[in-house]
Amino acid sequence: MDRAWTYHVRARSHREETSLRSAFSPRRYLMCPPTYFKVTYSINPWMDPSKPVDLPLALAQWEDLRDRYRALGHTVEVLAPRPDLPDMVFAANGATVVDGRVLGARFAHPERTAEAAVHREWFRSHGWTEVQDPVHINEGEGDFAVTDSWLLAGRGFRSSPLSHPEAQEFFGRPVIGLDLVDPRYYHLDTALCVLGGEDVMYYPAAFSPGSRAVLERLFPDAVIARERDAASFGLNAVSDGHHVLLPQAALGLFEPLRERGYEPIGMDLSELLKGGGSVKCCTMELRSA
Ligand code: ARG
Numbered sequence: 001m002d003r004a005w006t007y008h009v010r011a012r013s014h015r016e017e018t019s020l021r022s023a024f025s026p027r028r029y030l031m032c033p034p035t036y037f038k039v040t041y042s043i044n045p046w047m048d049p050s051k052p053v054d055l056p057l058a059l060a061q062w063e064d065l066r067d068r069y070r071a072l073g074h075t076v077e078v079l080a081p082r083p084d085l086p087d088m089v090f091a092a093n094g095a096t097v098v099d100g101r102v103l104g105a106r107f108a109h110p111e112r113t114a115e116a117a118v119h120r121e122w123f124r125s126h127g128w129t130e131v132q133d134p135v136h137i138n139e140g141e142g143d144f145a146v147t148d149s150w151l152l153a154g155r156g157f158r159s160s161p162l163s164h165p166e167a168q169e170f171f172g173r174p175v176i177g178l179d180l181v182d183p184r185y186y187h188l189d190t191a192l193c194v195l196g197g198e199d200v201m202y203y204p205a206a207f208s209p210g211s212r213a214v215l216e217r218l219f220p221d222a223v224i225a226r227e228r229d230a231a232s233f234g235l236n237a238v239s240d241g242h243h244v245l246l247p248q249a250a251l252g253l254f255e256p257l258r259e260r261g262y263e264p265i266g267m268d269l270s271e272l273l274k275g276g277g278s279v280k281c282c283t284m285e286l287r288s289a
Contacts (some may be wrong), residue, residue, distance in 0.1 A: 004070040004075070018263060020216045022135075023196065023241045023242065024072045024240055024242035024243070025240065025241050026074055026240070027069075027074045027075070027240050027282060027286075027287065028074065028075045028076075028077065028120075028284055028285070028286040028287075028288070029069055029074060029075070029076050029077065029078070029283050029284065029285055030076075030077045030078075030079055030094075030239075030283075030284040030285075030286055031062075031076055031077070031078055031091050031282055031283060032060045032067075032078065032080075032081050032088045032089055032091040033063075033078065033080040033081055033089065034055070034059055034062050034081070034089035034271075034272065034280075035057065035059070035067065035081045035083075035145070035165050036081050036082065036083045036084075036085070036086055036088070037052055037053065037058050037086055037087075037089050037271075037272070037275065038047075038055070038057065039051065039053055039086070039274050039275055040084045040086060041234045041272055043109045043111060043112075043113050043276075044065075044184075044186050044276040045183050045184050045186075045276070046184070046273065046274065046275070046276035047082075047274070047275060047276050048103045048274070050101050051274055051276035053084060053198065053271055053274050053275075054271055055271075057270075057271050058089075058271035058272060060233055060269055061129075061267075061268055061270065061272065062272070062282060063270050064088065064267065064268070065245070065267055065282060065283075066078075066241075066271065067280060068245065068267065069257070069282065069283075070077070071111070072240065072243055074083075076238065077119055077126075077286065078152050079091060079110075079119070079122050080096075080117070081203060082114075082188065082260060083112050084114070085112070085114060085115050085118070086275075087111070087112050087115070087275060088115055088118070088274065089272060089275070089277070089281075089282055090142075090272075090277045090281040090282060091281075091282060091283065091284045092114055092137025092142055092280055092281050092282065092283055093105055093107070093112070093115070093138055093139045093140045093187075093281070094116065094118070094119030094124070094139040094140050094283045095116075095119045095120070095123065095139050095140045095141075095284065096138070096141050096144045096167065096171075096200075097128075097163070097284065097286050097287050098146055098151070098173065098287050099171065099210060099287065099288075099289045100128070100130065100175070100287070100288045100289035101170065101171060102120075102123045102128050102129040102130060102131040102132065103132050103166075103167055103171070104116055104119065104120045104123075104131060104132060104133050104261070105119065105134065105138055105139055106134045106135075106136065106138060106142040106163075107139060107158075108137050108139065108157075108158045108159075114222070117139075120133065123194050123286055124282075129158040131168055132192060134163065135162075135166060136159075136160045136162040136163040136164035136166050137160040137162075137199060138157060138159040138160065138166070139158045139159050139187060140280065140284065141157035141189060141202060141280075141284055141285065142154075142158060142187035142188065142189045143158060143163075143189070143283075144159075144167060144186055144188070145175075145188055145189065145193075145194050145200075146194060146256075146285075146287065147194050147197070147198050147200065147271075148197050148198055149174070149175065149198060150173065150174055150175070150176050150218070151167060151173045151175045151176070152175075152178060152188065152192065152194070152200075153167060153175050153176065153177050153178065153188070154172055154178050154180050154187060154191075154192075154236055155177055155178070155179060155180065156180035156181060156187075156207065157180055157183060157186035157187070157210075158186060158187060161177060164177045173222055176218065177211075178192075178207055178212060178215070179207060179210065179211045180207065180208075181206065181208050182205060182206050184231070185203065185230065186276075187237070187281075189236055189280045189281065190206070190230075190231065190233065190235060190236055190276075191203050191206035191207065191235055191240065192206075192215075193236070193237045193238075193244075193246075193259075193280065194237045194239065195223075195239045195240040195244060195257075195262060196239055196242075197241075198218070198219065199219075199220060199221070199260070200215075200222045200223075201218050201223035201224070201225055201237075201256075201257075202215060202219075202222060202224070202225060202235060203222075203224075203225040203226075203227070203229075203230035203254065204224060205237055206230065207228065207231075215233070219263055223253065223256045223257065223260065225252070225253060226252050227251040227253040228252060229251070229253050231251040231278075232247050232249035232267065233247045233249075233250065233269075233273060233278040233279075234246050234247055234250025234252070234253045235259065235280075236277065236278040236280050236281055237250075237278055237279055237280055238280050239249040239262065241263055242261075242262060242263055243262070243263050243264075244257050244262045244263065244264050244265065245265045245267050245279050246264060246265070246266065246267065246278075246279055247266070247267060247268070247273075247278050248266025248267060249266075249267060250266075254266070260277035267279055267281070
């Protein structure tokens with residue numbers, strides 16, 4: 001490499017260099033309103049069926065998120081909720097969509113099993129032609145995250161390790177398997193968020209030592225979340241390459257995001273947190289070819 005050029009690149013400030021990486025692009029999302037949201041069973045440590053849910057508030061918070069996406073220039077498609085499926089509001093779990101190809105979900109818990117077919121049906125009736133029924137358990141974007149180079153894939157609580165080679169084969173993208181070890185962070189999207197390109201933020205303690213070492217190697221400049229912000233679901237965020245929508249309680253993440261050239265936007269999804277989800281769980285990204 002030319003020496004002068006190397007020097008020039010190194011001399012650029014961190015802020016300049018990283019803001020080059022974060023570029024806004026309009027996205028297409030699939031969301032499902034919490035019309036029938038309730039907490040009647042407990043399949044993650046956040047769900048306490050004895051705690052009441054304020055349904056009108058849950059709906060208002062969800063509408064806020066939907067409207068915010070639209071105001072930012074994104075398209076939001078809406079999936080019709082089903083009365084017998086109270087967790088359907090967590091639309092991110094219903095499939096994984098990359099390059100216009102849809103890998104359906106297969107849920108770990110019987111309470112959510114029927115959601116997978118509702119999602120696949122939506123895709124098939126909306127013109128998506130490459131829709132695959134999975135063989136192995138995978139909870140969609142709950143456990144799969146897409147960077148420019150990799151498909152990051154969580155395992156340990158929900159998605160089967162066998163779903164990783166299945167996704168690699170289907171999408172033709174290299175999968176990096178990551179072991180989740182803390183039941184509070186049972187899906188990858190509760191512990192890690194892709195901000196854009198190869199830029200991520202994550203909470204190291206949610207991962208096994210080996211997976212932590214993999215993350216450090218792949219993403220040496222990552223934003224590292226502290227426990228308080230991770231426990232506020234701060235990593236359950238959605239980035240369009242510039243705006244990062246995240247729970248407003250995750251205050252410690254705002255400044256590091258700004259320093260890297262992102263614009264954090266705090267959202268209040270307190271009612272949905274009672275189901276163990278927040279911004280990202282409510283949002284599936286429809287990535288076209
Ligand atoms: N109650 C749901 C479950 O335990 C919450 C899912 C949250 N979704 C997510 N993408 N992390 O399955």
